[in-house]
Amino acid sequence: MNKPVKLLLFCVLFTKLLSAQSKYTISGYVNEKGSLENLPGVTIYQPNTRNATTSNIYGFYSITLPAADSVTLSFAFIGFATQNHVFKLDKNQSFNVQLKAQSELQEVEVVAKKNEPVSEDVQMSKIDISIEKVKDIPALLGEKDVMKVIQLMPGVQKGSEGSSGFYVRGGGPDQNLIILDEATVYNAFHLFGFFSLFNGDALKSVELTKGGFPARYGGRLSSVLDMQMKDGNKEKISGEAGIGLISSRLTLEGPLIKNKCSFLVSGRRTYADALIYPFLPSDSKGGYYFYDLNAKVNYVLNDKDRIYLSGYFGKDKFYLNNKNNGSEDKVGLKWGNATATARWNHLFTNKLFCNTSLIFTDYKLVISADEKYQNGESFSLRYTSGIRDYSLKTGFDYIPNPNHYIKFGLQGIYHQFRPGALVVKGNSFNENINNTKLIEAFENSVFVEDDWKITSRWRLNAGIRVSNYIVRKENYINPEPRASLRFKLKEDLSLKASYAMMNQYMHLLSNTGIGLPTDLWVPATKNAPFMRSQQVALGIAKDFLKKGYDISLEGYYKKMDRVLGYREGASFLTVLNGEGNEVSWEDNVTSGQGWSYGGEVLIRKNEGKFTGWIGYTLSWTQLQFNELNFGKKFYARYDRRHDISVVGVYHVNKRITLSFTWVYGTGNAITLPLNTYNAYAYTSPYSGYNQGAFNQMDVGTVQDFGQQRNAFRMSAYHRLDFGIQWHKKFKHVERVFEIGIYNVYSRQNPYFYYIETQQDGTQKLMQVSLFPIIPSFTWSWKF
């Protein structure tokens, strides 16, 4: 090594040594005062500098600053009073903070600042949903639903009337990664899609990402809905309870060991079946119910180690039993999700945080029919399908200084797909088993990302995720680059841009798109290849901090490759193809490509007596499959040109809260027959029908759809909901009574269309609507 190089190395090392010696780290956890609930997303910043960081989803923060006699740090979070703390920074320090909820400070006005102004955040296309806000917004039958509130955001569209399913920037409902405490939830719906699984009382945070995905997320093309359950109150027993028209719920949380170990149990069940049961005839009983159970235990082992165990278990069941003159038949449909997550937080150093999770998730559908006849014969049918995952995930947060926040980690998922198994038994025939084989697949990934504050104006989140997928001895490795960039034009005005590539290694087979339990998760295979999306987005964000509102404008362009569609005429019920051969699900599908582009506007008012938002989306979504629509492009069923949401919550005084939502959406694209005719097709000269005479024969009636798929539009959708809440505080309990009105002006929105033949032989296109004006009443208590 020559002399100048040695000198340079010495200088670099010496400078590093000097700078290392002169910097110290303050780290710790941010909790809610009173419950010690971990608070994710809290902004920790040094006022009048650009030194800032945020707490991670476990409430951990770390900030490294130059030594000083006096350093002030501010801890700010939405819904909580900001705290300032002064430190003498001459050594590394551990400092835990407890923030007071704003409800303890002021009872009417929402006063807290947002955790991080939209113009500051490098991440674009991300929406944080406040659980308190979810509880303020009126809902169908009073059932507060996180996913219905998500549908009110720009770029997110609902599928059909009342459905909890959502479509993000032109992606199908299968392209949303829904995770609860890191466990994937495959079917997130109750009651055939009308309600979601997620009980707001058990949730702590909800975050939806529509684009500009950080490298830590992967596995779906269009969105990530990341939900965290509450940890449970570590100081005292508390809870919430509610009685509604169709369900009741109860949540209990409290310490098992004060300030060290806590639990949370939350349950919900519908009772319509129990109410109507006495009125049903004794020989014909039926009903429907669903229930949810959330449970969590967390334990602080020491300053460096914490353990969390959480789980969800929910089930829907529809049943019908008939008895008649010695014969009996039973029909059942049940489906359910179960998830379990075990997590271990470990602090290697005050700059390096690690979480390791062991995750289990399971979804199962069972359709059953049993018949017993008078003559003693019997028949039974069982159809089951499902998916089960075992996953191990390790993630690290490394915060070397306020300008860098590095996340890296790896995950391995072992998928077990059971696309469908049918068992038919009966006295009069042999057992008939049609077992679709279990398909195993491995989905692995490694990622690294850095949130880098380059200058006071420029901030970059860049990362890469490398995903690996193994199925049927096929092995795929795909790098997925990600980048989000922010440039500050002014203190409260910034420009943003992002790019993300995503790969998805599974498909949801669904003809309806409304979240029916029969929707089937299947693995990507050679015949149904994995999907890929690339999305670019540009945006501008402006905060009006003094007035308490912010505006974001975003434009996006998303290209989707190898998206899956059903072949024409095929459905999940199809078992024979046009040639009379048995088909598997892989024969029923075809892959194509999609494009989605558009613009979104979101204006939010976060403070004051009146809060709410206005969202508007202008978008186009088109698909193209070689096998469909003669290879021509067509609009997706959920293509929606205009989508508007207006949400308002008005805190009249400390006792009364008024709220409303109004939504408007262009009608879904549909295909309608315009002509019908009897068609001829080629016939073999040796056909029994033809006897060699002619080469064509009548094959029956077919329909013409104007030679273009999805060329028509349903009527536009719009609806106004209204809610009023009366709050009353007793010594230990706060009671809320709510009256809600869904669809105030009773708009008949289209649910589906069908063709009805009239008495004179003419045919008319008929529209079916659900849910006219529906009032609801809910009582809830917090103690």
Add this chain to the structure above:
Amino acid sequence: MKKTILYILLFFSLFYSCTKEAKIKLPPQEDKLVVTSFISPNDTVIVVTVRNSIPKFNWVGIWGPQYSNLTDATVYISDGTTQIKVPFDQSNGMYLTSTKNFPIVSGKTYYLDVSTPDGKKASGETSVPEGVLQLTKFEVEVANSNPDHIKFNTLISIADLPETTYITGAFDVVSSWDTTAAQPSNYMYTESNYFSASDEFQSYSEYLKSKQTELYDAGYYRYIAMGVTLLNSDKHFYLYHKTIRVAPGSGDNPFSDPVMVYTNINGGFGCFGSYTRNVYFKRVR
């Protein structure tokens, strides 16, 4: 009790639905001609069928005649230089003429023009493919020995033609009383299973196809053979048959997407297509 009734009423209001006539903009309703003709150098007749379609909505008309073949249409076929009128054949209810009057030749393009007294017009064109498809493999395995219930496993391999793009065909189980015929002539029973070669075939040198078929009551027949019909067809014939084989009845399944039936008839529906044909038989009894 009042509370219970209120609850029940509210529960049922959940499943309340309202049905009314949809108010969305639809194009003008009109009936069109449905014209079907498949021509081949291997056939002895040219057959054209002409029907009317029925507009789907708010159509006030008589149902029966629209589904019957039209008898008063004027049908012309030409090869660009020669044109003949195809007469209506009362006994068969079709427009037909012998290929002796108008030969069909591989490589040539043909035009079909149809008009009706009420002013409707429809037309189409097709180019007859060149070359006949050949089998390079034809294996028939009788899978069980029950004389009354025969199962066939048939495996064929079709040699690709340089110009071949579109292949359709049929597996025919042919059975007869006639024990003397070398080729089937007096058919008692046949069953056809049609197929279309997948698009991937375009890039492969051969196309393999296997088929399982069954023949019940096989004990009645003295002659049983497996037949394979191979059609080297034009694009219109191929695309039309790919959709028409699955379209009828597909609208009855509310969970399936509609089948868009291909047409190359200008001003109407149906297909004017062409093919060359080759037929193979393998006698198993």
